[in-house]
Amino acid sequence: MDEKELKDEIQYNVREKLFPLLERYLFDTRDLEAVLKWKPVVLIIGNYSSGKSTLVNELLGKEVQRTGQAPTDDSFTIITSPEPEETENDIPGSTLVNDERFPFTSFKAYGERFISHVKMKLLNEPFLDNLAIIDSPGMLDSVTEKGRGYDFPEVIGDFAKLADLVVLMFDPHKAGTIKETYTTIRNTLPETASEDRIVFVMSRIDECDNLADLVRSYGTLCWNLSQMTGRKDIPRIYLTFSTTVVRNIGYLDDWIDERTKLKEKIMGAPELRINNILFDVDKKINELKMVVEAMTGFHRGGQRLLKRAVRTAFFCGLPAFLFLDFISQYTMDFPRQTLIFSLLTKTFSINNLIVPALGVTVISILIGLWYRKWTLPRYFKKCRANVDNLVSLNDAYRVQIWSRVKKNVLALLSKPGFEEMSFEHQRNFYDIEGFIKDDLQMYYSLK
Ligand SMILES: Nc1nc2c(ncn2[C@@H]2O[C@H](COP(=O)(O)OP(=O)(O)OP(=O)(O)O)[C@@H](O)[C@H]2O)c(=O)[nH]1
Ligand SMILES: [Mg+2]
Known part of the structure; x- marks a missing residue:
């Protein structure tokens, strides 16, 4: 049985045998249905200006997402390939949350402000036939936030439930001290994504002046993470920088590999799909x-x-x-x-x-x-x-x-x-x- 057949079989049996029971005992089946019905998903979240969109562009091999030094993007962008009968185009939030083909109909409940801050970009990229990448608004400190107008941590949580991989990005300047990032790691992710689905990344490490500076930033991030997760062990943190943005790599040439490994990890997300579906069903x-x-x-x-x-x-x-x-x-x-x-x-x-x-x-x-x-x-x-x-x-x-x-x-x-x-x-x-x-x-x- 190949992966597709297995997925179809799981989907059919879960719907036939489990859903009636779940409904009988007042469970909401929408999150499981959303996971069953769509393609593998990678969610990219993290501090503002930590390089999320730059990474997305690198994966796609072209400038699809806007990048910039200040908080640049306050929208969620779901990037995937069109269906065979469709062409490349953008789908606005209002259409997206009403389209039963996608697992986002329950997001309608987050209201108008959210709907106007989400869109789908359909691109003809073969690897996107079996993958969707979600770029997200940068996380902010509550003091700087003017109010997003919707429940940001809840939305992140719902996207994380769908995701096979959650890439959580930091940069050396703000190694874990951002309020929304803190709330997400402390409260949202433990409820919605199992630990092994989260990939920690510290990007823009070229901005550390030297190795000592980098070690200090890494140490700060580890300390902050242990405070936020309550874990004593340090998770693997990818220390990377964008080779497309950074020209003079100086002492960092040993680290180029990390970027490649990170991209491979993201591209390998579809392989985790069945496992993650089974994990969700099991739970x-x-x-x-x-x-x-x-x-x-x-x-x-x-x-x-x-x-x-x-x-x-x-x-x-x-x-x-x-x-x-x-x-x-x-x-x-x-x-x-x-x-x-x-x-x-x-x-x-x-x-x-x-x-x-x-x-x-x-x-x-x-x-x-x-x-x-x-x-x-x-x-x-x-x-x-x-x-x-x-x-x-x-x-x-x-x-x-x-x-x-x-x-x-x-x-x-x-x-x-x-x-x-x-x-x-x-x-x-x-x-x-x-x-x-x-x-x-x-x-x-x-x-
Ligand atoms: N030096 C350096 N700059 C980077 C690196 N990655 C991204 N940048 C720059 O950092 C800025 C922020 O990058 P973005 O990709 O827009 O960051 P983002 O996380 O998407 O930001 P928001 O969408 O605002 O949350 C941009 O000017 C990028 O060119 C890197 O590895 N090194
Ligand atoms: Mg961005």
């Missing part, structure tokens, strides 16, 4: 499984209550069945013959069952009502209040997943009714396990 499945697990626990507790109600109905119904006709005969002179008497005298007829059956029915209805109107809502309420008890939280990984999905369980438990009391959860749980064991394992072995 979603684990979240789904935990919700279903919680609902199965809820169902089990509900079943115990239901059994108790049935037992109560039986123990109250039995005396009613046997003796209610004694009372009604004594008080209303009806029926003329009680059920027990008819059995003892072997004169039983169907009429002897009217009052006992009526008694059992009334008792059952009363207990049913009591269960529906009193026991069940109380049980829902109790479970909502102690929602953490519905699952076992015995390791940090599960605690982390639970913090993301608890809201789904609370929402499912917000409407007391029989729907959530069904055996369906147990069945769904087995279906999910089946998907993990059969489908997912097979995809991992084929990739």
Whole structure:
């Protein structure tokens, strides 16, 4: 099976088998759908003037993006190739967020200001048939920012979710001290892109006067990164400069290789695609499984209550069945013959069952009502209040997943009714396990 076939197969099965379950348990499937439906993506983010657009132009081999010393670009530009029936052109944000072919329809929610700051450039470059590069506005300090008019970190987060590689660029002058960069690394990326998808780059290193200066800048960046990520180990940081901008390379000739390696890494992003899709599917499945697990626990507790109600109905119904006709005969002179008497005298007829059956029915209805109107809502309420008890939280990984999905369980438990009391959860749980064991394992072995 080649990569395309495998991708199609994953896409089909995830949509057929997983999406109905995800929707049933109130998950938003749009981010997974966006990842499944489009081509590999490289997102380039970082400080203003750190050389993002210069790098994009180098990759494309021509001046496509505007570059400049001050904050130059305040828009997101998605660069990819046109479909066979299309020609090179620019697609404005307003069209882009309404075009179902692209995974950007959910970005509409960021509003007009964002929509006017995003566009797609279609270029006839063969390597862009299977790759999209997103150039982004430079990150600013909050003091210098006049207000972007949309939630910038959220937008970066949504693009990062789509991306197979996130290239995070710094320059020696601002080695990690920019406010928006700080927020992105600290809060946005850990939620949206796994660590191995992030590529750290310090560009423009030619602007360090000498090696000592470069080492100082590198040290500052490492220190700032460890503060931002909380990681003790230093990630690989590509130390590069643009060979198209810099003529006099002086002591830097050893570093030319870094630029080549960085470009190779970016061009190799499509190879990470299947892996990243599987990673996202895996993550979603684990979240789904935990919700279903919680609902199965809820169902089990509900079943115990239901059994108790049935037992109560039986123990109250039995005396009613046997003796209610004694009372009604004594008080209303009806029926003329009680059920027990008819059995003892072997004169039983169907009429002897009217009052006992009526008694059992009334008792059952009363207990049913009591269960529906009193026991069940109380049980829902109790479970909502102690929602953490519905699952076992015995390791940090599960605690982390639970913090993301608890809201789904609370929402499912917000409407007391029989729907959530069904055996369906147990069945769904087995279906999910089946998907993990059969489908997912097979995809991992084929990739
Ligand atoms: N000396 C030097 N200058 C560079 C290098 N890379 C880019 N530049 C210059 O730095 C300036 C900023 O580069 P851009 O590519 O526009 O940076 P950017 O990150 O896209 O900036 P914004 O879009 O404003 O966020 C431009 O004048 C580039 O010519 C480099 O490696 N060395
Ligand atoms: Mg730029």
